Amino acid sequence: MSKHTLSVVVEDKPGVLARVSSLLARRGFNIHSLAVGPSHEEGLSRMTIVVDAPELEQVKKQLHKLINVVKITELDPDQSMEREIMLVRVAAPPGRRSEVLEVAAIFKAVAIDVGASSICFQVTGPPNKINDFLELVRPYGVVDLVKSGRVALAREPKTTRQRLKAV
Amino acid sequence: MTDKITGAQALIRALEHEGVDVVFGVPGGAILPAYDPLLDSPIRHVLARHEQGAGHMAEGYAWATGRVGVCIATSGPGATNLVTPLADALMDSVPIVAITGQVPTGAVGNDAFQEAYTTGITMPATKHNYFVTSPDEIPEVVHQAFHIASTGRPGPVLIDLPKDVLNAETRWHEPEELNLPGYKPTYEGHPLRVREAVELIEKAERPVLYVGGGVIKANASDALRRFAEMTDVPVTTTLMARGAFPDDHPLALGMLGMHGTYTATTAVQRCDLLIAVGARFDDRVTGNPATFAPHAKVIHIDVDPAEIGKVRVPEVPIVGDAGRVLSQLMEAWGAREAPDRSAWKETLRRWQREFPLTYHQDPDGPIKPQYVIEELARLTGGDAILVAGVGQHQMWASQYWRFSEPRRWINSGGLGTMGFSIPAAVGAKAGRPDDLVYAIEGDGGFQMTCQELITAAAEGLPIKVALFDNGAHGMVVQWQRLFYGGRLSASLLGGEVDYVKLVESMGCAGLRAESPDEVAPAIEKSLSINDRPVVIDFKVDLDEMVFPMVPAGGSNDDVIVGPGGGPVAPASDLP
Numbered sequence: 001m002s003k004h005t006l007s008v009v010v011e012d013k014p015g016v017l018a019r020v021s022s023l024l025a026r027r028g029f030n031i032h033s034l035a036v037g038p039s040h041e042e043g044l045s046r047m048t049i050v051v052d053a054p055e056l057e058q059v060k061k062q063l064h065k066l067i068n069v070v071k072i073t074e075l076d077p078d079q080s081m082e083r084e085i086m087l088v089r090v091a092a093p094p095g096r097r098s099e100v101l102e103v104a105a106i107f108k109a110v111a112i113d114v115g116a117s118s119i120c121f122q123v124t125g126p127p128n129k130i131n132d133f134l135e136l137v138r139p140y141g142v143v144d145l146v147k148s149g150r151v152a153l154a155r156e157p158k159t160t161r162q163r164l165k166a167v
Numbered sequence: 168m169t170d171k172i173t174g175a176q177a178l179i180r181a182l183e184h185e186g187v188d189v190v191f192g193v194p195g196g197a198i199l200p201a202y203d204p205l206l207d208s209p210i211r212h213v214l215a216r217h218e219q220g221a222g223h224m225a226e227g228y229a230w231a232t233g234r235v236g237v238c239i240a241t242s243g244p245g246a247t248n249l250v251t252p253l254a255d256a257l258m259d260s261v262p263i264v265a266i267t268g269q270v271p272t273g274a275v276g277n278d279a280f281q282e283a284y285t286t287g288i289t290m291p292a293t294k295h296n297y298f299v300t301s302p303d304e305i306p307e308v309v310h311q312a313f314h315i316a317s318t319g320r321p322g323p324v325l326i327d328l329p330k331d332v333l334n335a336e337t338r339w340h341e342p343e344e345l346n347l348p349g350y351k352p353t354y355e356g357h358p359l360r361v362r363e364a365v366e367l368i369e370k371a372e373r374p375v376l377y378v379g380g381g382v383i384k385a386n387a388s389d390a391l392r393r394f395a396e397m398t399d400v401p402v403t404t405t406l407m408a409r410g411a412f413p414d415d416h417p418l419a420l421g422m423l424g425m426h427g428t429y430t431a432t433t434a435v436q437r438c439d440l441l442i443a444v445g446a447r448f449d450d451r452v453t454g455n456p457a458t459f460a461p462h463a464k465v466i467h468i469d470v471d472p473a474e475i476g477k478v479r480v481p482e483v484p485i486v487g488d489a490g491r492v493l494s495q496l497m498e499a500w501g502a503r504e505a506p507d508r509s510a511w512k513e514t515l516r517r518w519q520r521e522f523p524l525t526y527h528q529d530p531d532g533p534i535k536p537q538y539v540i541e542e543l544a545r546l547t548g549g550d551a552i553l554v555a556g557v558g559q560h561q562m563w564a565s566q567y568w569r570f571s572e573p574r575r576w577i578n579s580g581g582l583g584t585m586g587f588s589i590p591a592a593v594g595a596k597a598g599r600p601d602d603l604v605y606a607i608e609g610d611g612g613f614q615m616t617c618q619e620l621i622t623a624a625a626e627g628l629p630i631k632v633a634l635f636d637n638g639a640h641g642m643v644v645q646w647q648r649l650f651y652g653g654r655l656s657a658s659l660l661g662g663e664v665d666y667v668k669l670v671e672s673m674g675c676a677g678l679r680a681e682s683p684d685e686v687a688p689a690i691e692k693s694l695s696i697n698d699r700p701v702v703i704d705f706k707v708d709l710d711e712m713v714f715p716m717v718p719a720g721g722s723n724d725d726v727i728v729g730p731g732g733g734p735v736a737p738a739s740d741l742p
Contacts, residue, residue: 011349014298019290026291061473067295067315070349 003032004056005082005152008047008063009039009071016068020047027062029053035149044070048151075152082152086130087112089120091141100140107133118143174302175200175333178266179208181309184342187237189597190266191215191224195241196281198268200333213597213626218245220590220619222252225263227594229256230577231552231602233386235316236263236594242270243281246288246327251584253292253323258581259407260384262321264312265293271331272300285327294322299329302337310342319352320471321384352470356487356495364442364466364483365499371440371464373511374400377423377452380407380580381445381469387490388412388573391444394493399505400442401515403431405452406561407580408445410570420515424452425717426562429522430515432715432723435460437514443467445489448478449581450719458722468492522728524566526711533708534683536560536635540567543605543633546690551603552577552595556588556612559641562713564607586615589632593619596628603694606632610660611640617669623700624674631693632702634666637709645712666704675700 010016017036024031030052039046053059060072075082092100097119104111104121107129113120123133127150134142172180178201182190189211194202205212215221218240225236240249246267256263270279286298295315297308305328312324368374382391388411395402395418402412403423412419423431435441441463446452453459456478467474467481468489475484485492526537540563543551553568555561555578570576577595579587592606613634623630635641643658667677676696680689680703693701716727 015286015290018287022290057476058473061477064349065294065471065473067347067350 002052002054004051004053004059005075005077005080005150006047006049006051006056006060006063007073007075007152007154008049008069010045010047011068011070012038012043012045013068016045017047019066019068020049020063023062023066024049024051024059027058029059033149035151048149050150073154075154079158080152080154082126082150083124084127084130084150085122085124085148086134087120087122087146088134088137088142089113089118089144090137091117091143092119093117096140100137103133103136107136109133120144170338171336172339173200173204173333174305174328174335174337176204177302177305177337177339178309178328178333179204179210180339181306181342182210182237183208184306185235185309185313187235189213189228190237190239191221191228191594191597192239193218193221193241193245194239195245195268197242197270197330198239198245198266198328198333199241200330201239201266201268201328211597213593213622213628215590215622216618217616218248219251220593220616220622222249222263222265223255223584223587223590223616224594224597224619225265226252226256226259226261227554227577227591228598229261229263229594230591231574231595232598233574234262234598235313236261237266238263239266241268241281242285243283245281246285247283249325250289250292251582253289253325255579255582255584255587256323257292257294259579260321260380261323262316263323264309264316265323265325267325267327268333269298269327269329272329273331275329285325289325292323293325294320296325296327298327299332302332302335305337306340306342311345311347314345315347315350319350320381353472353486354470354488354491356468356485356492358495360483360485361492361495361499364485364496365503367440367464367466367483368398368400368442368496368500369503369506372506372508373438374398374440374442374508375420375434375438376400376402377405377435377441377443377446378402378408378411379405379444379446382408382411382489383573385445385470385489386573387445387488387493390490390493390497392416394497397497397500397505399508401434401512403427403435405446405449405580406565406578409565409568409576410573413571414569415571420519422565424449424723425454425719426566426713426715428519428524428566429715429726429728430518432717432726433518434515435463436723438463441465443469443481444493445469447474453478454717454721454723458724522715525729528683530683532683534680534686534705535711536563536705536707537567537711538683539633539635539686539705539707540564540607542686542690544568546687546694547603547605551575551605552592552599554578554588554592554595554604554606556606556608557583557585558609558612559645559711559713560607560609560635585609585612588612589616589623589630590619592630592632593623593626593628596623596630597626600628604630606630608632608634609641610634610636610638610664610666613666614660614664618673620670620675620700620702621673628700629697630700632700634702634704635707636666636704637707639709641709642713644709648712650718666702670700670702675702677701678703679706680704681706
């Protein structure tokens with residue numbers, strides 16, 4: 001199975017998240033990540049759903065059958081921006097604190113809580129950057145971790161960007 | 168018009184506004200406010216004995232009339248009892264609107280008396296559902312519900328109304344313009360695809376139409392007939408589409424699939440072009456999909472885009488309404504001449520001669536169920552709305568009745584709900600009171616919903632029921648005999664039921680036929696009684712099995728034509 005990222009515009013109505021997640025479960029599609037929040041238009045929310053599915057066409061068509069789903073776009077990783085936020089608490093006793101902070105600095109991770117034995121970092125960026133940071137700090141000891149789920153938007157079509165560069 | 172009314176009054180007025188003439192329901196605590204204004208409304212209320220019955224009645228009404236069927240139940244158990252008919256209507260694309268009471272808004276989520284999370288429970292069993300939080304929303308919600316239920320691919324919609332919302336004051340207003348940004352069904356086929364389809368049809372040597380229930384939902388039977396004649400393409404119909412194409416037409420091959428005719432099933436296996444219209448490649452039609460119609464290019468016409476490519480990827484997908492797309496195809500076909508397909512049609516006719524549906528009625532033996540169907544068809548002149556339950560009797564009815572018109576065959580196809588026929592027949596009779604409505608039910612299914620005969624008697628809806636009484640879940644027995652070494656586990660009903668006395672006690676006439684010579688007189692008698700429902704208890708032969716048969720998951724190349732006949736697939740017939 002491969003992972004696909006869908007950007008889904010839905011009506012901001014009670015129960016919409018339940019409808020979407022229940023439909024995906026019922027049809028046997030595995031949700032890898034799901035993030036939802038208001039969109040730029042009043043009354044509409046945008047969901048970013050990462051699904052494991054052998055074939056995306058069925059996922060899209062089934063989602064379209066939901067009355068509250070307005071628009072579905074599949075995001076090509078090369079033509080879109082994907083971001084996540086991670087909060088991770090890393091073990092950092094006084095002797096190793098500066099070492100951990102050095103690694104964090106490379107990733108522009110922000111220390112948002114410093115305690116006697118650990119530091120909590122906030123990291124934002126594309127999913128692979130987050131995972132790289134996690135792997136680097138793992139040897140120090142990861143005490144706690146939370147990820148936001150992926151959010152994504154399509155880039156402006158290439159032709160427009162090239163034209164802008166030329167100007 | 169701007170007087171203050173209650174939410175309940177707004178609900179009933181909204182139903183009147185949608186043209187509802189009859190609703191089927193069972194009252195209870197949370198829905199009580201809605202029942203009071205019903206007394207002052209021209210809308211007829213049919214009091215079902217069980218909410219499942221009310222739901223199937225709404226379905227039967229919708230099948231028979233083409234209009235939206237409405238059922239009403241209270242919160243909690245009333246709503247959960249509706250789940251089966253909702254799931255049934257979703258599977259078979261039947262337009263119904265279900266209205267349920269709910270505990271007062273303040274009590275929701277507190278495990279209140281008769282509380283169930285109705286919208287959550289019915290989410291996967293409806294096309295859409297609503298939880299109403301203000302009486303002001305009622306006109307819009309009801310209008311949207313009827314629109315969603317009856318357009319695109321039809322289906323069930325549920326409206327859940329808390330008791331305080333029904334009691335609260337509001338002002339009636341005409342529902343505003345529909346605002347459904349996420350719901351825009353496509354009706355017109357893409358012109359390019361239509362042209363591609365016409366080219367394939369013109370080139371095909373062995374084309375077959377595979378017609379599903381969508382043709383009936385779209386009221387496209389006339390268009391189908393003209394299209395089939397114009398392009399000279401033989402027609403197979405699914406269980407859901409019986410009546411969409413007349414069985415006595417020279418191009419008719421009958422039902423295809425697990426219990427389809429040899430000719431219909433095999434024609435699809437050997438065809439070079441399969442034109443699917445309003446059909447969804449269900450497993451009961453395709454058998455093993457990997458071996459289904461292996462030589463065919465596929466044109467798939469359906470109003471639901473999600474059905475296209477779900478099971479079989481077509482060469483030409485056409486999203487649209489069956490009737491509109493068939494008209495577009497005919498327009499694009501224009502004055503073309505259909506190619507000479509006499510060899511193909513001759514092959515089909517030979518199969519029809521060699522492998523007809525067969526059974527043998529020994530005049531001194533037990534009653535064969537097929538004989539009952541044939542006698543019913545003969546004595547009614549086929550002029551009846553036939554409503555079947557689920558199982559052997561359903562298959563025999565579909566095989567042996569010669570259908571000539573749409574909306575005169577009603578059954579539970581996708582969900583396969585035993586006990587469907589009696590309540591569905593009651594609903595059909597309420598919608599078409601001048602038609603003869605004959606239900607066919609097995610004794611297994613009869614024991615699930617027969618209490619709705621009381622509804623039929625009490626409400627003056629004189630349906631007729633042919634009870635196929637073999638003392639068993641016949642289809643289960645058949646499978647146990649074929650696939651479980653004849654070990655009959657829990658399939659014999661046991662108990663001694665005197666069905667004549669039982670139905671008489673419910674206000675119906677009860678008749679019995681125990682031998683072949685009693686069949687016709689019993690049917691004739693049933694046709695002469697019109698002041699109350701009639702049930703005929705036909706003691707039928709449990710040893711009879713439904714054939715032809717393709718075992719579940721098997722290849723449609725391996726049609727078993729009869730009890731003695733193993734797989735028959737003459738390879739030499741491949742044109």
